[in-house]
Amino acid sequence: MKHILGKILENIELTEKHFLLTVKVKAKIPDVVPGQFVMVMIDDKKVFLRRPFTLYKVGEDTISIMYKVRGFGTNLLSRMKKGREISLLGPLGRGFALRNRDLYVIVAGGIGIAGVNLLIERMKGRFQIFYGTSSSKGLALIRNLISHDPIIATMDGSFGYKGDIISCLSQHIHYFSGVDFEILACGPKDMYVSLKNVLVTYRVPCQVLWEEKMGCGMGLCFGCAVKTENAEHPMKRVCLEGPVFDLWDLSL
Amino acid sequence: MKHILGKILENIELTEKHFLLTVKVKAKIPDVVPGQFVMVMIDDKKVFLRRPFTLYKVGEDTISIMYKVRGFGTNLLSRMKKGREISLLGPLGRGFALRNRDLYVIVAGGIGIAGVNLLIERMKGRFQIFYGTSSSKGLALIRNLISHDPIIATMDGSFGYKGDIISCLSQHIHYFSGVDFEILACGPKDMYVSLKNVLVTYRVPCQVLWEEKMGCGMGLCFGCAVKTENAEHPMKRVCLEGPVFDLWDLSL
Amino acid sequence: MGSIAIEIFGKKLRNPVMNASGTLGYGREIERLWSIKVLGAFVTKGLSILPCQGNPQPRIFDLGCGMLNSIGLQNIGIKRYLEEYTEFFLERKTPVVVNIFGFTEEEYIECALAIGDNPVVLAIEVNLSCPNVKTGGILFGKKPETVFRIIRGVKSATNFPVIAKLSQEVTDIVELAKAAFEAGADGLTLINTIPGVVLEENRVIRGGLSGPFLKSIALKAVYDCSKAVPIPIIGVGGIMNTEDVISFLRAGAKAVQIGTATFVYPNTIPKIVKELKKRRSFD
Amino acid sequence: MGSIAIEIFGKKLRNPVMNASGTLGYGREIERLWSIKVLGAFVTKGLSILPCQGNPQPRIFDLGCGMLNSIGLQNIGIKRYLEEYTEFFLERKTPVVVNIFGFTEEEYIECALAIGDNPVVLAIEVNLSCPNVKTGGILFGKKPETVFRIIRGVKSATNFPVIAKLSQEVTDIVELAKAAFEAGADGLTLINTIPGVVLEENRVIRGGLSGPFLKSIALKAVYDCSKAVPIPIIGVGGIMNTEDVISFLRAGAKAVQIGTATFVYPNTIPKIVKELKKRRSFD
Ligand SMILES: Cc1cc2nc3c(=O)[nH]c(=O)nc-3n(C[C@H](O)[C@H](O)[C@H](O)COP(=O)(O)OP(=O)(O)OC[C@H]3O[C@@H](n4cnc5c(N)ncnc54)[C@H](O)[C@@H]3O)c2cc1C
Ligand SMILES: Cc1cc2nc3c(=O)[nH]c(=O)nc-3n(C[C@H](O)[C@H](O)[C@H](O)COP(=O)(O)OP(=O)(O)OC[C@H]3O[C@@H](n4cnc5c(N)ncnc54)[C@H](O)[C@@H]3O)c2cc1C
Ligand SMILES: Cc1cc2nc3c(=O)[nH]c(=O)nc-3n(C[C@H](O)[C@H](O)[C@H](O)COP(=O)(O)O)c2cc1C
Ligand SMILES: Cc1cc2nc3c(=O)[nH]c(=O)nc-3n(C[C@H](O)[C@H](O)[C@H](O)COP(=O)(O)O)c2cc1C
Ligand code: FES
């Protein structure tokens, strides 16, 4: 973890609500595990706390995050222009742990793709991407991933499977039976609830990137704590022991 | 009074502590009386209230203020770069009233010159400038006024009269006896106290530009109120009934 | 655009937006930018039976996310004010909430009597955050007993609805709200500035805090008191925009007042009124 | 660079800067950025006799000029904490202020007993802003009597100096400071977060406010209490930089604690300590 100062190189509008921000940094970028995040300072009167974003891409001297405009902070972030100075803190948290499975099934819902992009970039073995989005507009977020033949679901049926990504996955999951596979997922909470329901009978190994509002991102405030199934550690901090958790560890 | 939006055209460093800020504005600039001021928004986390500055110069589509770095707000202002958007509110207050005297004696102490520059620019009849500053460095603030042959005093004697500007004035004042003259002054409070002492025997007519910390600049908060000698109106708001007052009206 | 009129104290107001006492001058000043007709009601500066010169300079401190003021309740006195301004408000058909204070219990009552049956008055707002000279300067609003006595006294001296404006620096604001209600208050205004201190060149200056940082504290007071007493509550404290107004209304306020925001963004009130009108037609 | 060591509770501290309880994790976490040896003393998270899971999510709200938290005092319990961390602080020769709380008066005393004569402890900081389950959740810190009883109880259960950390949401904080002093408190920590409310999607969430907007209120508490009681005061609330620390010391604080600032600017504490050292040599 360190303080990383940089300047905005670009802040590209992908859809009305989604942006890809690239920051050029001066100092050496520490090693990053996919799934780790940075706390971004959004310098404005109306924003006090930093905001967490997964590292989407890490170059020689650049760091990118992909984000969705949700509230105040992301709205202001989306208006920041090239050249503006920006302070990041990271990399933070525990990323995805790869245990040499025969197959990884990567499941992303909407902006959740930002949480697994670096993971996909660095994948060595066999993997299959499932990506769910509300409409074909959401394809703008996975342009770089088309060559990996993702299975795509849209809620309005405007592209691929019609429905949510977990029902789409549940239609495919029997193909993987017998294979030593693990699921790596990133998306909203209700996606994880459905996912758990689908996987529960076989207790398929599954890691999820869990989001919670954060005060500090460094384990200091306990603002991000979630309940677990672990009697010894009934509460875990998303920013320190996560954001990537074993799905079976969390009390959803 | 209106809301004036503009962009910084230049923010020139005159001395280490003094700056000249010029803003280019889009809408029509209302008529200005010398001595009137604007409330400037300094857009930063650490500044909440606007800050008052006298209108130093008003062009076709530009407004200038000259300011001294005193605290947080002016410090941040001094770092604002060309192109930055800025919001002004004005013109505000009552400026200098000219009553066709034979001679006007204009007295400015330090950054007080900012308060009388527009007045000097618009002077029609006879006038004499007295300018006091701590050292010859302060001459950087009156480069544009040299042709008016100002009488200059420096505290350290590095230029002109050695001492404060009021003792300098008191040495000259007898030259004006018999002339229908009025003093127009802008400077710190202790300068006004000395001035009053010098003028008291003859009750020479004198207008001063009085500064007080302001909450609103529009007469709403009573934050800027000063005591007067007027029984009917024992308190007056600097931003509304001032900032230019008859020296004999104020209780110093 | 739909109607955003409200009914309060048996009268209809154009909208639920007022200025906060002491933050819009005597009334005339802002008209260089917008007409006070924009307001649901105009709230006067705190008025006392005798004129009051207020505190020495400096009176204003910028705290970055709000401000501290030590105006000290400067005003020209309630009688002179009503003489000079009644006509002004009549012409503008703008109902007036008269904010009063006193340094003794009797002075509160004298203020109420001085108002008489003035035709522009909507209600009397009783500022209880004033030091009681008889008890060495303890604010009237600190104790349920004094709140009760003052509200009861003002009620008996006027036919106008009486609003108690409570101080927030208390152990339990709900207790004070109940005392005001039991004394016959027709409404509450929550909250006043919060006491704070600034150090300037080793001088310690006391004053009241206002601005955005009050919002969450004021929302709590409004929410808790609105559950406890059945009279309308006027929410004040840190409102900067329409979202904030909606939060106060949701927390249980019937109307709102906007103070410090106007100092920095002088068009806050007309902007909010306009935005409320737009919204109303969608819900 | 001069010395900025202070003496407090009969011990010498490297400097007057501590973290605020609950804002620097359990102690280990920040060491990825700086060593806790930088601190004059480390203040633990609030610890209770039984482990505590705290409140449900969401727990954190950004209010633009500060934040609201509803952590709900989550902690692993005082016994487990001291087992797991005593060694850590011993190694770093960093004195520890143990912040304790309880839901009954007895639980406070049990915490004090659980500390025993632990070698790293400098003092016990008693967080009085905790709801008393026996009185339907009224905070202990609201009444002089309960403050007195709890401090007296903790004092009788320990030989360590006892610091009362007072709640600010009271009618007269000086009265509470006096109650704590009379009960034998060796110091005061002023102030805790201030209760507030946020509305999120129509849910009303209660929590405590922290950050820059507390500063002026905390300075008032420190100033007023330092005039009223002869024990050292530790000032907390909204400190963001060295200027702020100086203000607290001038207002009468002997030491300071820094909380929320670290969340946003994680190097605030080492930066302030460094700057204090530089200044000291000039005065
Ligand atoms: C470890 C981690 C990694 C993340 N990575 C990404 C990413 O790569 N791209 C991306 O777009 N977003 C990511 N997020 C979510 C992102 O942090 C929030 O969207 C952002 O903080 C919202 O800020 P805001 O000021 O716009 O919203 P606010 O005004 O603070 O809130 C708006 C709404 O968003 C919800 N929200 C706010 N913060 C979070 C949060 N941290 N988690 C879940 N919901 C939240 C609020 O409950 C509220 O309903 C991540 C969050 C975490 C914890
Ligand atoms: C009508 C009017 C016109 C002015 N015109 C000019 C001008 O043309 N050029 C210029 O440089 N300054 C002018 N000033 C003063 C200027 O407004 C202050 O210097 C500025 O507000 C300081 O802001 P700050 O945040 O830097 O200082 P702060 O951090 O707010 O204060 C720093 C120090 O300056 C003092 N101070 C702050 N504001 C004022 C004030 N309004 N009047 C007097 N002392 C103050 C404070 O007491 C403090 O000691 C004018 C003031 C008024 C009232
Ligand atoms: C400069 C100033 C003067 C005030 N004067 C009064 C007053 O005379 N009477 C009163 O009841 N409240 C007074 N108040 C308090 C406001 O009416 C309001 O309760 C408080 O400022 C919180 O609202 P805000 O954050 O929107 O400003 C004053 C506030 C300020 C800032
Ligand atoms: C996330 C968080 C957790 C806190 N936990 C505790 C606690 O356990 N015990 C306690 O006495 N105070 C607690 N506090 C209050 C702080 O110690 C401090 O009094 C307050 O935050 C004001 O200081 P600040 O503005 O510097 O943060 C907590 C504050 C925050 C923000
Ligand atoms: S965000 Fe502060 S502990 Fe996780």
Ligand code: FES
């Ligand atoms: S600054 Fe507000 S009345 Fe003058």
